[in-house]
Structure formats: C-alpha cells, structure tokens
Amino acid sequence: GENVEQHPSTLSVQEGDSAVIKCTYSDSASNYFPWYKQELGKRPQLIIDIRSNVGEKKDQRIAVTLNKTAKHFSLHITETQPEDSAVYFCAASYYGQNFVFGPGTRLSVLP
Amino acid sequence: GAGVSQSPSNKVTEKGKDVELRCDPISGHTALYWYRQSLGQGLEFLIYFQGNSAPDKSGLPSDRFSAERTGGSVSTLTIQRTQQEDSAVYLCASSLDISGRRALRYEQYFGPGTRLTVT
Numbered sequence: 558g559e560n561v562e563q564h565p566s567t568l569s570v571q572e573g574d575s576a577v578i579k580c581t582y583s584d585s586a587s588n589y590f591p592w593y594k595q596e597l598g599k600r601p602q603l604i605i606d607i608r609s610n611v612g613e614k615k616d617q618r619i620a621v622t623l624n625k626t627a628k629h630f631s632l633h634i635t636e637t638q639p640e641d642s643a644v645y646f647c648a649a650s651y652y653g654q655n656f657v658f659g660p661g662t663r664l665s666v667l668p
Numbered sequence: 669g670a671g672v673s674q675s676p677s678n679k680v681t682e683k684g685k686d687v688e689l690r691c692d693p694i695s696g697h698t699a700l701y702w703y704r705q706s707l708g709q710g711l712e713f714l715i716y717f718q719g720n721s722a723p724d725k726s727g728l729p730s731d732r733f734s735a736e737r738t739g740g741s742v743s744t745l746t747i748q749r750t751q752q753e754d755s756a757v758y759l760c761a762s763s764l765d766i767s768g769r770r771a772l773r774y775e776q777y778f779g780p781g782t783r784l785t786v787t
Contacts (some may be wrong), residue, residue, distance in 0.1 A: 591775065600780050601759070646710065653763055654716075655724070
C-alpha cells in the first residue's frame with residue numbers, strides 16, 4: 558500500500574523567511590496530493606492541492622511542486638507570518654480514494 | 669452551506685463501556701471518511717464509505733470498532749468495550765464524489781472532531 562513520509566518533523570523560521578516541507582510517496586498510481594494546515598485544537602483545513610498532471614500550483618504565498626518521477630512533492634510558503642504557525646500534513650490519494658497522510662510538520666514562525 | 673458536523677464534541681467514558689460517535693457530512697457529498705488522531709500525532713485512517721459501495725474497513729484497529737452509514741448520509745462510529753488507548757480525537761471528513769475517475773473535485777473537508785477520553 559501507499560506510504561507517505563514527510564520532512565522535517567519540526568521547522569522554525571524567522572518571520573518573512575520562506576519555509577519548505579517535503580513529502581515522498583511510494584505508490585506511483587497516486588495522483589492527487591493535498592496539503593492541510595491544522596492549528597492547535599482545530600480541524601485540518603485544506604490549503605492547497607495538486608494533481609499529477611500538473612507540476613506546480615500557486616496560491617498567493619503558498620505553492621506546491623510535484624515531481625512524479627522522484628515521487629515527491631513539496632509545500633513552499635513565502636514571506637512567512639506568525640499566523641502560519643501550525644502543523645502541516647501532506648497526503649497522497651488515488652482519484653480521491655484511500656488518502657494516506659504524512660506524519661505532519663510543526664512549523665513555528667518566530668516574530 | 670453547512671460544513672461537516674460531528675457530535676458529541678467531547679465524550680468521557682469509563683473503560684469497558686461502548687460509545688457512539690456521529691458524523692453529518694456536507695450535503696451531497698458521497699464519500700465519508702473516519703480518522704483517529706492521538707495527541708500530537710498524525711491522522712490514522714480508519715474507514716471510508718463511498719456511495720452504496722462496500723466500505724473500506726482496512727484501517728479499523730480491532731473488531732471493537734465498527735461504523736455504519738445510513739441512507740448515504742449520516743455515519744456512526746461505534747467503539748465497543750472501550751480501552752484507554754482508544755482515547756483520541758476522532759475526525760470525520762467528506763468529499764464530493766469519488767465514484768468516477770473524472771470527478772472534478774477530490775477535496776476532503778473535515779469536521780471539528782470528537783475528543784474521546786477513556787478513564
């Protein structure tokens with residue numbers, strides 16, 4: 558079955574710097590890759606996603622890149638702000654089925 | 669419109685008792701998922717339902733766990749003879765349609781979760 562790894566497990570950056578979180582997946586059939594942000598005590602919220610027919614997707618300060626050959630995808634946050642501090646989860650899915658989540662990255666943006 | 673709702677928000681139960689957790693998905697969403705999240709941990713898949721198909725129960729940790737989905741909408745997760753290790757937040761999520769590979773929307777939307785504490 559699918560296995561998703563995520564690195565780093567914790568990440569601290571200075572406000573205004575960029576943050577990058579990387580995930581790798583094992584099943585080449587996976588074709589949908591969402592990223593979720595979970596603030597303390599809250600539910601996970603979808604922040605961006607990408608399908609396998611696209612190499613990059615951007616939404617304001619957030620971008621996701623996908624390398625199908627290497628089976629990895631990354632979340633990029635530019636100009637980080639304290640409100641970006643949260644746990645970020647990546648996931649891999651096959652046509653929206655059998656979502657497998659990474660273990661999460663705790664991002665701290667230091668003012 | 670209304671998002672995914674779950675009840676109760678908190679549940680404290682004694683070891684050995686049965687509990688039922690409820691999930692109301694977004695109206696029109698045919699796929700429904702249950703996950704478990706222990707404190708500070710990731711999301712552990714439990715079960716998912718899609719339309720009228722047989723559910724994928726591959727993530728259920730033991731036969732004490734079961735789930736139903738009535739009328740393709742509301743779902744109930746039942747844990748029998750609860751153990752202390754069952755203490756966690758149980759999250760439900762729904763998505764629009766995964767019945768066809770040409771579905772336009774795959775996004776999952778999560779409910780607020782039920783925090784279960786077994787004493």
